[in-house]
Amino acid sequence: MSLTTLLIWITYGAALLFLSRRVAAKDALSSGRVPVLIQALAYVATYLSAVALVGFAGLAHRYGLQMLLIAAGNAWFGVWFVYRYLAWPTKLLQRKLDAKTPAELIARGSGAPGLQPFLGLLSGGLLIVYGSAVFKGAALMMQGALPWSESAWLWTLVALVAISVVWGGFRGVLYTEALQGFIMFLGVTYLVAAVLRTLGGPLAGLSALAKLPPTPEANRGFLALSEGGAGLNLIFLMLVTSVGVWAQPQMIQRHFALVSRERTRSAIPLAMLAMGITVGGAYLAGALARLILGPEVTSPDHVVPMLVRQLLPEAGRQLFALAVVSASLSTASALLHIASACLGRDVLRRPLERGEWRVAVAVSAGLSGLFAAKSGAIIAWICATSWSLVACAALVPYLTVLALKGRAPAGAAWAASLTGLSSACLWHAVAYAPTSMKLTGLAAPGILSAIHPFLIGTTSSALAFGLVWVLVSHRAPATVGETN
Amino acid sequence: MNEWSWLNGMDGWVLTAFGSLLLGTVWSLADLLRQARGRRAA
Numbered sequence: 001m002s003l004t005t006l007l008i009w010i011t012y013g014a015a016l017l018f019l020s021r022r023v024a025a026k027d028a029l030s031s032g033r034v035p036v037l038i039q040a041l042a043y044v045a046t047y048l049s050a051v052a053l054v055g056f057a058g059l060a061h062r063y064g065l066q067m068l069l070i071a072a073g074n075a076w077f078g079v080w081f082v083y084r085y086l087a088w089p090t091k092l093l094q095r096k097l098d099a100k101t102p103a104e105l106i107a108r109g110s111g112a113p114g115l116q117p118f119l120g121l122l123s124g125g126l127l128i129v130y131g132s133a134v135f136k137g138a139a140l141m142m143q144g145a146l147p148w149s150e151s152a153w154l155w156t157l158v159a160l161v162a163i164s165v166v167w168g169g170f171r172g173v174l175y176t177e178a179l180q181g182f183i184m185f186l187g188v189t190y191l192v193a194a195v196l197r198t199l200g201g202p203l204a205g206l207s208a209l210a211k212l213p214p215t216p217e218a219n220r221g222f223l224a225l226s227e228g229g230a231g232l233n234l235i236f237l238m239l240v241t242s243v244g245v246w247a248q249p250q251m252i253q254r255h256f257a258l259v260s261r262e263r264t265r266s267a268i269p270l271a272m273l274a275m276g277i278t279v280g281g282a283y284l285a286g287a288l289a290r291l292i293l294g295p296e297v298t299s300p301d302h303v304v305p306m307l308v309r310q311l312l313p314e315a316g317r318q319l320f321a322l323a324v325v326s327a328s329l330s331t332a333s334a335l336l337h338i339a340s341a342c343l344g345r346d347v348l349r350r351p352l353e354r355g356e357w358r359v360a361v362a363v364s365a366g367l368s369g370l371f372a373a374k375s376g377a378i379i380a381w382i383c384a385t386s387w388s389l390v391a392c393a394a395l396v397p398y399l400t401v402l403a404l405k406g407r408a409p410a411g412a413a414w415a416a417s418l419t420g421l422s423s424a425c426l427w428h429a430v431a432y433a434p435t436s437m438k439l440t441g442l443a444a445p446g447i448l449s450a451i452h453p454f455l456i457g458t459t460s461s462a463l464a465f466g467l468v469w470v471l472v473s474h475r476a477p478a479t480v481g482e483t484n
Numbered sequence: 485m486n487e488w489s490w491l492n493g494m495d496g497w498v499l500t501a502f503g504s505l506l507l508g509t510v511w512s513l514a515d516l517l518r519q520a521r522g523r524r525a526a
Contacts, residue, residue: 072501210490224495269512
């Protein structure tokens, strides 16, 4: 470890803390006015974790350019659609209902106050566990950059993120995420440029990739969607990461920082550009890596680190390491902030003034760190499923609150949330082969076992919502809307 | 050899994804340029 490397990382940590302290607002759950560029970069940085930059980019080595379906879905459904149709209506409703958290917004909007602690506990609990995996990943990456023990890195990073969340609150989190988003953008751009230069340009690279023979995973070649379960999985992965993201509380919360419809529109190209280049570039580099590293790579997680070691000079390696750690820590700070808000405000109904906010963050950070240190099968299962479970419980209630402005009965929102969550859990446990085989040893027959629980959960959630609405309207039309 | 021959091996799904990402990038840059011109004119 050189002195320069040490200085780079100390400067990085100090910059995050300084920025949090400098921009902090009085209220830990409010952002104040935030420039469009900060808003857009923070949204993308929260969206993308190291799973995208390292894990999914590594999978592109195995599956080829079909991984770009996920990148395109993230850019168009996860960014463009959200900013075009969901972000500003969410802000207007949040302002009207004076909601501080997404669970509060959904509960007040649907006239079902009990939904707030329910969704708060569910999201807070799941996101603390999910955050533990993000912290653990970041600690492993830091171990590669600076040789401390994994446990020492884990608790250092937990402390760094917790302090920045306590000091900066929501506003500080947005600014640090924007800085990290920019570093991610630079790191990926550098890597893509190095890959394309090595291969003699994009056209030469794509031509060489097209000539590679099919493999069991890329069974129609590296420039086509695979047939059967592999292709279906990829489409579901695109849906979960592009549509499931709409209802993630940490993403909904980003809309609370918007200030006007016009400025929301101006954020679209910035966020699209950041998302398209960062995630599209990472997957393109991952797919083309097959031409540089060859087919024999032990794990997809090793592809990007190998590529970085092989192609980038020392400065580039440090920049990319900063980008990957930024991807993790930006997601971790968003998760820690929202989990603290969920547990403190939604579940315990506390106003989260300064002292309470510190306690809420400290408890959430401590739990996240403990889960990361004691990782086991249950924790791994929650990490793998939390995104889809939160989406299945909250997506339909959230979208119907936006679309119907509370005209539906409260029971419909409850039915949607409970049915979505329970059907997704059940499908994960007994039908969806990737999770059910490990949990119960059962699976649905044939291709049904590849249908993602997100599809089952959201479909049954929407059906339950419609059914309860119709039943309540039919039985007691006068009561509809009384709760609003 | 035609340097665009790889397009023949690209199926509709990947072509759509690849094309839409490129389109998104170009559209975003053009929109940012339009916004900058609008600000300058104002």
